[in-house]
Amino acid sequence: MSNYPASFRYTKEHEWVLVEGDTGTVGITDHAQSELGDIVYVDLPQVGSTMAQGETFGSVESVKAVSDLYAPVSGDVTAINDALAKAPEKLNSDPHGEAWLVKVKLTHPDEIQHLLSAEEYQSYIEG
Amino acid sequence: MAAASTLRQTPLFARHLALGAKTIDFGGWDMPVQYTSILEEHKAVRERVGLFDVSHMGEIEIEGPEALALVNYVTTNDAGKLKDGQAQYSALLYPHGGFVDDILVHRVNERHYFLCVNASNQEKDFAHIVENSLDAHGRERFQAKVTFVSADYAQIAVQGPRALELVQELCEAPLADIRYYHFVDGTVAGLSARIARTGYTGEDGFELYVKPADSPALWDLLLGKGKAYGILPCGLGARNTLRLESAYPLYGHEIDASIFPPEAGLNWIVKQAKGDFVGRDQVVEKLEEGVWRKLAGFEMVGRGIARDGYPVLADGTAAGWVTSGGPSPTLGRNIGLCYLPVEIAEEGRKIEIQIRNQPVEARVVKTPFYKREKP
Structure with a gap:
């Protein structure tokens, strides 16, 4: 069973963000990894770059297809998950935990209000 | 893209859903793309054995005293070189020399040929063959009947180094005697089957043509007996990575109406010496001029x-x-x-x-x- 943490906020493009203070941790959802299948490559932005809500900030590729990553929030990238370059398959096994993608310093914290709650996301993907 | 309700399904569709397959629209067919993991399925075929439902493929029969003449007129390879129970890779071309489709031609006997064609091209291929069997006045040029028989066949591919042992468990005929690109009409688990040693994965294996109504029972038996060999059901995702590693062309990708055989590296299936065939003049010109x-x-x-x-x-x-x-x-x-x-x-x-x-x-x-x- 998929388990969508209540502390996360979600996009209809299947990213999640966990906001703690002024930092947001961003990843893809379990539903996204399941739809993509075996993930073999992750393209992430550089530390120091900026991302804007709704804009693409990278991509993930599975054996069969490439899929854009859309920023759930705007911010300055403060960290990227380097481990994914060597072990992209972690996105299949632990998308809500160990396989986070980037951390950002939020520039527009209010944006989070436009995102889906865990409950809303779950009914969106089941709809 | 067609709406889900209009997609065609194979007789094994319920099996795919029960196995938890993800399905996609593949040329108008609702087909499994993967069951668990493309990587795992790919590996199963390279190292052990994989099971594919390829019932979406089309079948066309050409029968009659001049069946060979018609087959040779609409295809590029020389079907005259085939013996009973032998198959060959070939192609249908347009008069301008581009591909209608790539196909397999099986010789059942000198008056009976069995063609396996790509799923999304099957109606087009049938119409193309019929059209080219007629003269300018709409009269038949060959004493041969062309029949669209896709609905009469399901097709299950068993592929991988353990495929022979697995299928042999269900067959009395000695399968090791069937050479690559040969086939026999026999039984598998008591069900009539055309048993062909062909495939699209780069591994040894068989393609089994059976009655649609028999296919679920055969599928279940192969999966059941296959457990001892580490079998996995495999979807179109693995089929694609396997054929790409083997550099087998896929219609709509490496070949289509705008591509000529010499461009696709397929001169080896073009036999000018056999006489006239649809597209011959254009292809010969390309071969002489160079592409x-x-x-x-x-x-x-x-x-x-x-x-x-x-x-x-x-x-x-x-x-x-x-x-x-x-x-x-x-x-x-x-x-x-x-x-x-x-x-x-x-x-x-x-x-x-x-x-x-x-x-x-x-x-x-x-x-x-x-x-x-x-x-």
């Missing part, structure tokens, strides 16, 4: 995965396009096929693949990317 582009294999040097349709650059200039690309699970490298000007399509040549507006280095390599070691 300006050809299909080439490449592997990525820089980080990135090439995908179908990505532009290819040589020395910073547009040079061609990727026809198929992706990761090679067996080699652990990112590979692809592309069309390039002949002078650039040389082994070792540095090229660049335009990946999402970023040129990434690649180099031309020889194909196939993977070839199994024959015992």
Whole structure:
């Protein structure tokens, strides 16, 4: 069973963000990894770059297809998950935990209000 | 894209759903793309055995005293070289020399040929063959009957180094006696089947043509008996990575109406000496003049995965396009096929693949990317 943490906020493009203070941790959802299948490559932005809500900030590729990553929030990238370059398959096994993608310093914290709650996301993907 | 309700299903569709397959619209068919993992399914076929539902493929029969003459007139290879129980890879061409489809021609006997064609092309192929069997006045040129028989057949492919042992468990006939690209009409688990030693994975294996109503029972038996061999049901995702490693063309990617056989590296299935066939004049002209582009294999040097349709650059200039690309699970490298000007399509040549507006280095390599070691 998929388990969508209540502390996360979600996009209809299947990213999640966990906001703690002024930092947001961003990843893809379990539903996204399941739809993509075996993930073999992750393209992430550089530390120091900026991302804007709704804009693409990278991509993930599975054996069969490439899929854009859309920023759930705007911010300055403060960290990227380097481990994914060597072990992209972690996105299949632990998308809500160990396989986070980037951390950002939020520039527009209010944006989070436009995102889906865990409950809303779950009914969106089941709809 | 067609709405879900209008997609065609094979007689094994309920099996796929029960196995938890993800399905996709493949040329109008609702087909399994993967059951668990493309990588695991790919590996099962390379190392053990995999089971594929390929019932979406089309079948056409050509029968009559002049069946051979008609087959040879509409296809490029020489069906006159076939013996009973032998199959050959061939193609249907338009009069201008481009591909209608690539196909398998099976000789049942001298008056009976059985064609296996691509799913999404089957109606077009049938119409093409019928049209070319008639003269300008709509009269039959050959004493041969062309019949569209796709609805009479389901097709299950059993592929991998353990395929022979597995299928043999369900067969009395000694399968090791069936040579590659040969077939017998017999029974598997008591069900009538055309048992062909053919495939689209680069491994040894069989393609079993059975009655649609018999196919679920055969599927279940193969999966059940196959457990001891480490069998996995495999979807179109693994079928694609397997055929790409073997550099087998896929209609709509490496070949289509705009591509001529010499460009696709398929001169070997064009037999001019057999006499006239649809598209012959144009292909012979291309062979004599030489073609300006050809299909080439490449592997990525820089980080990135090439995908179908990505532009290819040589020395910073547009040079061609990727026809198929992706990761090679067996080699652990990112590979692809592309069309390039002949002078650039040389082994070792540095090229660049335009990946999402970023040129990434690649180099031309020889194909196939993977070839199994024959015992």
